[in-house]
Amino acid sequence: MTIQQNFPLLPYNTFGLDVKAEYFAEVGSIADLKAGLRSNIRPVFLLGGGSNVLFTQDVRGLVLQNKLRGIRVVREFKKKVWVAVGGGEVWHEFVLWAVSQGYGGVENMSLIPGTVGASPIQNIGAYGVELKDVFVKLQALHLTNLELKTFNHSDCEFGYRDSVFKRAEKGKWCITSVVFSLTKSPHKLNTSYGDISKTLEANGVENPSIADISQAVIQIRTSKLPDPAKIGNCGSFFKNPETERAVLDNILVTHPQAPHYPLPDGRVKIPAGWLIEQCGWKGKRVGNTGCYERQALVLVNHGGATGEEVKNLAQAIIESVEEKFGVRLEAEVNMV
Ligand SMILES: Cc1cc2nc3c(=O)[nH]c(=O)nc-3n(C[C@H](O)[C@H](O)[C@H](O)COP(=O)(O)OP(=O)(O)OC[C@H]3O[C@@H](n4cnc5c(N)ncnc54)[C@H](O)[C@@H]3O)c2cc1C
DSSP states (O other), rough: OEEEEEEEEEGGOOOOOOOEEEEEEEESSHHHHHHHTTTTOOOOOEESSSEEOOOOOOOEEEEEOOOOOOEEEEEEOEEEEEEEEEOOOOEEEEEHHHHHHHBBBBBBTTTSSSSSTTTTTTTOTTTTEEETTTTEEEEEEETTTTOOEEEEEEOOOOOBOOOOGGGTTTTTTEEEEEEEEEESEEEEEEEESSHHHHHHTTTTTTOOOOHHHHHHHHHHHHSSSSOOOTTTEEEEOOOOEEOOOOOOOHHHOOOTTTTEEOOSOOOEEOOOOHHHHHTTTTOOTTTTTOTTTOOOOOEEESOOHHHHHHHHHHHHHHHHHHHHHHHOOOOOOOOO
């Protein structure tokens, strides 16, 4: 493991922000990770694929990029398997591996960028499935006392784009591996969400396999979301707000068509993209940044944007949505 100084992070964040890390190292093993932490360079920032971070300035201290690899079946049951995956594995490559082995459960989460180690942090999810639905446990190394600990499902306190690692345990651990529970055939397929069934129909698929669903999700995502290799972005910039029913009732007076989804606790979820679009931001460009023309929830870097510019745009959007609808948006992206 080599620690490099004044290291450019431009290729290491999907927003394409041109910032530097004071110190940077790739860690390919737990021994590497411990060696990096023993350097006593502080603060330490754990980086995966950089697809959910907004660097607003150069990063002080040590950036450790997780490269812990390995995918293996650790327990086999009649109807399912448990698979342990290194935190540095690329999430989508793990999904493709699972599909190729005939293991189900993660196909709806195809093409989500980033690493397996970051997946529990915000309980990633897409097309009706969340990480918590397939999660068994994870192993993490404490950044200060260098001890390994197992976090079971309930320890992670998963919520919508949320976990204990965004709250009480924020910034304290490096997630080194995650164990998933995947199904053997016959699988419980989830095709009801979004455009999945429409896409399967257009593809002439009548009895979909997990591979068909993965393919459909890849097709839908490619058509809707900007490719970070071409236009810098972090996917959804904001969470979909969950509000009291009374807030929605107020909105419905002026916007009877406002989309909303009931939550089990009586509150409602309102799509943040719709709120932002109603405030006129969709497709709007502000300097080198802006709102993506096909999805208002995605903020983009048109080239040469700074993290500060993106943060200011996000703030302007939050204020205008709050003023018009009385709903305060919360960033999904981690600002560094
Ligand atoms: C085009 C696009 C589409 C997206 N679509 C979705 C989607 O559909 N659903 C969804 O949920 N998300 C989506 N995202 C967001 C992103 O893919 C996820 O949040 C992903 O889990 C981030 O992984 P990463 O490795 O890039 O994390 P990074 O961006 O590198 O890090 C994110 C946070 O996790 C911390 N972290 C990273 N690795 C570790 C580790 N091993 N241990 C401890 N802390 C760690 C970092 O310190 C940081 O705070 C999308 C992003 C993009 C660019």
